[in-house]
Each structure stands twice: as C-alpha cells, then as structure tokens.
Amino acid sequence: MGLQQFSDWLASTAFSQAIQLTQWAIPAIQTVHILALALLFTAALIVALRFSGRGLAVESLHMLARRFIRVIWIALVVLAGSGILLIVAEPHRTISNPVFYTKMVLLAIATLTTLWLSAVARHQHERVSGLHRAGAALTMLLWIGIMFAGRFIAYYDAY
C-alpha cells in the first residue's frame, strides 16, 4: 500500500469521517494544538534564557530546567495527540506533503537537543559553556522553524 492509498484508506475510516463531518472539530483541535505550542515555546524560552545567564534565577539551573522541561514534554504529548487527530481528519494534507516531513525532522532534532539540555542541566549545574548556550539558542530556532513548517503545511500545493 503506497502513501496515496494509505491516505485514501485513512480518510475513509469512520473516525476520520466523523471529524470531517463535525464542522467545528478541526478548528477546535487546531486551537488545542496552538495552546500546547504556546506553553512549549514559552517553557523553552525560559530554559534558553536561563542557559544564556538571564531570566529567572531564583532557583538552580537544575531545578528550573527540570520544572520547565517537564512542561515541554507534557505539551509535546498534547501536540502529538492533537497532531495525529489532524492527520487522521485530513490525511491528504500531510501524508504526501514534504513540508510535513521537514517539520517531523526538525521536531526530532529539537527533541534530541532538548534531551541534551536536560542532561546538561542535571550534570553541569551552573557550569554552562558557550556550547550549551549555543545549543539552547539552536533549540529556540528549531521550535520557530517547526511552527513555520506547521503553518506552511497548509500552503504546500501538491500539484
């Protein structure tokens, strides 16, 4: 089964049909998706600012990173759940769309750099180097790139 047939099959399932036929479902799911990415982006910003030596400094880097990176993981679960619903509802929009795969590659990289920053915060305590700061800045750029790619999925013309 090719991607096209898979998309056709997915779009024909009862669950996909139910979402498609509920007029408010897609904007509602997208709203949840945006709310979760707002929390993720802000938590990532707080972590990146702390790595750069600015920002909230009442608690240790370790404690701050633990608290806010947990927000990132929880938001990612909500984003994955709402994202999967959006794919099921409109498979043709994503499954054969190179912009969607670009977004997934960026997401995989951002997840890895976040895991790395989390480990750095756990082991290095306050001794962050230029490399760690660059990693935090790169992670912010990746999240911005992911949001751009997400919006551009809607504009990719398959023809």
Add this chain to the structure above:
Amino acid sequence: MNFLEWLQATALAVSVGETWFPWVEAAHVVFLAAVAGTIFMVDARLMGFASRNLRVSYLAQHMLPWTWVAFSGAVITGTLMFMANAASYATKAPFLIKMGLLLGAGLNMLYFHLVTYRGVAGWDVGKPPGAARTAGAISMLCWIGVIAFGRWIGFV
C-alpha cells in the same frame, strides 16, 4: 470607496495578499505563542497553580517584557494580514469576537495593574487574593478565546 477598500488596495496590502501571507501568518503564530505562553505562566501563578516558589512581582517582571515584544510582533503581523483582506475580515463574526476578547483581556489587565497589583507587596509570596486569582482566570479565558476565534477566522 471606503477606508477598508482603500486599505486593501494599497501596495503593501496587495503584496501581502499575493506573496507574503503564509510568511506573515507563520510569524503571527510564533508571536502569539510567546504572548499567550508568557501570559499563561503569570496567570497560573496568579491563580496559585504554578511557580508558587517565585514571587508574583519577580515572575511578572521577567515574563511581561517578552509578552510586550511578542505582542508588538503579533499586532504588526496581524495588521498586515487584516490589510490583505480588510473589507472581508471586518464583517466576519469570529474576527469581531476575537477583537472583543482582546479588548476584554486589555481592560482586565488595566484594572489588575491599576488596582489589584498595587497591593502586591502583601501577597507577593504565597496565595494571591481573590481579586488576583479572578484576574488570572479572566485573562486565561480571554486568551484561549482569542486563539480559538483567531483560528476560526481562517474557516469562514
């Protein structure tokens, strides 16, 4: 020709409509994520849900400058998108509701800063009073609404 028709016929509006709309829209998403996210962090503290180890004033001082920078970006990108289709947006219910909710969020913030926040020294640590918790809840609801109706604009 009325003002909105003139606005969407300007060279800037035409260029956004023909070429730049997806870029402006994507940038709007990034800015609004930062606006809503930073506001939610402060609202959650005001409601007593999160960051209880931080002083309210300290968290606000660190978050709100970012909120304003991002809000400026969201207003600029939002205005550009509006210009591209001004006459049509101005009649869409979700757009008008979104503007109403933005106004509501602004008035709530104004009252909070001018009245409730003056006494912050008394509740900077620990649980904020009812007025502050209410302001946090109203703010969060307004912004969730702004995002929901904002997304809905694209579907009508």
